[in-house]
Amino acid sequence: MLLRLDLQLFSDEKTEKATPNKRRDARKKGQVAKSPEVSSALTLLFSFSFFMIGGKSFIEGCLNIYRHSFQEYLLWDLSISSTQLLFNQLLWDVTKLVLPIFAVVLVAGVLANYMQVGFMFNVESLKMNLGKLNPLQGAKQIFSMRSIVELIKSIMKIVITSLIVFLMIWKQKNELFSIGEKNLYDSARFIGSLTVKIGISIAICLVALAAADYFYQWFSHEKKIRMSKQDIKDEHKKMEGDPLIKGKRRARQQQLAMNRMMQDLPQADVVITNPTHFAVAIKYDFETMAAPEVIAKGKDHIALKIKEIAKENKIMTVENRPLARALYAAVEIGQPIPEELFNAVGEILAYVYYQEGRYKGMMA
Template sequence: MSDEAPEQSSKTEDPSHKKLEDARKKGDVVKSQEVTTWFMLGGTTALFGFMAPGASSGLANSLKEIFANADQFEIGGAALQAFFDGLALQLVLIVLGPLLVLSICAIAANLLQHPPLLSVEPITPKLSKISPLAGAKRLFSSEALVNFIKGLLKLSIVGVVVAVTVWPEQDRLSTLMTADPAIILGEFQEIGLKILLSVLAVVTIIAFADFLYVRQKWWKRQMMTVQETRDEYKQMEGDPAVKGRIRQLRQERGRQRMMASVPDATVIVTNPTHFAVALKYDKSMKAPLCLAKGADAIALRIREVAKEHDVPIVENPPLARALFASVEIDQPIPNEHFKAVAQVIGFVMRLRDNRGWTPGNSVN
C-alpha cells in the first residue's frame, strides 16, 4: 500500500479520452455490485408482490386436485410418468417467469452503469492472478479492508431493518403456527413484502452511495501523471522534435526543387536585396507563373542561380514586394499584377531582341 500512495499522488491530470477508451476495452469500467444487488432485490420484490400470489395459488389448486383425486390416478408406469411430466411442466412454467424477470434486472443493472462491453481481458490468464504473493497483497490491501467493512456495515444495517420490521409482527407470526394453511399463505406474503420493501429502501441508499464511491475510485485510478499525458500526446501527435525534423527536411527538399526551376525562369523580379521572385512566361500561357520566391538569404541564392544560368534580373522593389506577398509557388500571378508584370517581361524581351541586355546582369 505504501508503494501505491506516491504513484497515486503524482496522478494530477484528468484522464484523456484515449485513456478512458483503453480502460473500457480492457473491461475496466465503473461497476458497483450493490447496484446489481438493488436491481435483483427490486425484481424479487416485484415478483413477490405481483406474481407470487397467482403462481402459488395455481400450484396450490393443482396440488389440492391431486390430493383430492388421488384414488383416481393410475399407478401404472405410463400414467405415473405422465403425471410427473405434467407436474414438472407446471413447476417449470412457474419458475421460468421469475428467472426471466431477474435476468432482465441483472442486464439492466449493468447497462445502467456502463454501455455494452465485450472484452476478454478480465478472463485472460495472468501469472499475477495465481501468484501467492500477489494474492496476499490483494487479500491484505486497503481495497480488501474497505470491502470487508462495507460488507459488515451492509449486513448490520439490513439486519437491523429486518429486525425492526419483524418485531411488531411477532405476535402475528406466533399465531401462524396454528392457523389454517390457506391463511398462512396470505399472511406470509404480506409480512414478507413488508420486509422486502424495507430492505429495498435501505439498499437503495447503500447502492447509490456505493456507486458514487466506486466511480470516484475508478476515476482516480484512471488519472494520469504529467509525464503520461506528454507521452500520450507524443504517441498520438508524434514527437515534436521528429515532426520538426520532418518539416525541416520537407522545406529543404521544396527549396531544392524551387531552386532547380530558377534556370527556366523568364525574369527575376527583385527588391533588390530583400525579395526575389522568379517568373516564367511564354505565349502558350494565359498568365505568368511563379517558379520561385524568397526573402533575404533565399532571395540572394535565387539571384546567384539566375546569374549562373543567364536569367534576366529586374529590380522593381514595389512589384517584388507585392508578388512575394500575393503569389504562391507554381501558381499564376494575380490579375491585379498583370499590367506591371507584362511591362517587365515586355521590357526584358525587347532588350533581349535588341541585344541590349547582357546575360546575368541586373536591369533597373
C-alpha cells in the same frame, strides 16, 4: 541536481485526469467504475416487487400443482407412458411458474450493468491471468484498502438487514404469536406478506448502500486511471506520430478547406479552366486588393464541381490551358497571383468585365 530530481518526481505524480484515449484503453481491458452491489440490490428489489404484485398468482399456481398432484395424478395407473406424461406436465407447470421470476432477475441484472457501464463486451476479462495465483499478491489484496472497505460494507449490510428484520417482526409479534389460531391459508398469506414487506424494505436500503458504493467505485476508478503530466505528453507524442491519426486529421483539414473554398467560390469574378482537368477561380477588388487572388482551385472531379458552382452562380468560365495549369501549380488558395502572370490574368478580367458590362479598376 536536486532541483532536477524534484521536477522529475513532480512530473511523474498522477495528478491529471485521464484522457479520452486512456479511458478507452481502460474500458477495453474491462477497467470500469462498477459496483456489484447495484446488481444484487436491484435484483432483490425487482424480485420482491414482483412477488408483491404477482404473489397471489404465484401462490395459486403452487396450489394448482398441489391439487392436481393429489386429486388427479394419484388416480392414474402406474405405467411408463403415464409417468412420462406426469413428468412433462409437472415440468411445464413449474416452468410457467418460475419463468417470470427468472425473467425479472435477468432484466434486473442487465439493467443494473447497463446503467453503470453501458453496453460492453470484453474478452480481456475472460483470459486467464496467472498473476492472480501469486500468494504474495493475494496477501497484499487481503490487507489493502479495498478489502477494508469491503469488510465495512459487509458489516453494514448485515447490521442493516438484521435491524430491519428485527423491527418488522417485532412490530408483528402479536400476530405471530396468534398464528396457530389461524387456518392454513390465512397463516400462509400473513407469512408471505410479511416476507415480501421485509424483502422490499431491505432492498430499498441496499439500493441506497449500492448507490454510495458505486460513487466510491467511481472515485477509486478515477484515481486509478489518473495520469501524470509526462504520461499526457507521451500519449500526445504517440498520437501525433500515429499515421492513422495523422491521416484522419489531414482528411478532416482537407474537408474543412474544401467546404470553405466552395463557400467563397460564389464571390469569384472568373473561373479559368483547362478545360476539363483544371479549374482556378479568380477574385479581384481594386479597392481592397493589390492584385487578383485565387479563392478556389482544383483538378479532375473538384474542377468539375467548381465549374458547376460557377454555372449556378452565373460566373463566367474562360478556357486558357497554359494559364490554368500555371495558376494551379504556382498559387495557393488565398494568395495573390505572381507578377509574371499579371498581364494574362488582367486580359481575362478585362474581357469578363467588358462582357458583363461592368467596370473595375485595371492593374497597372
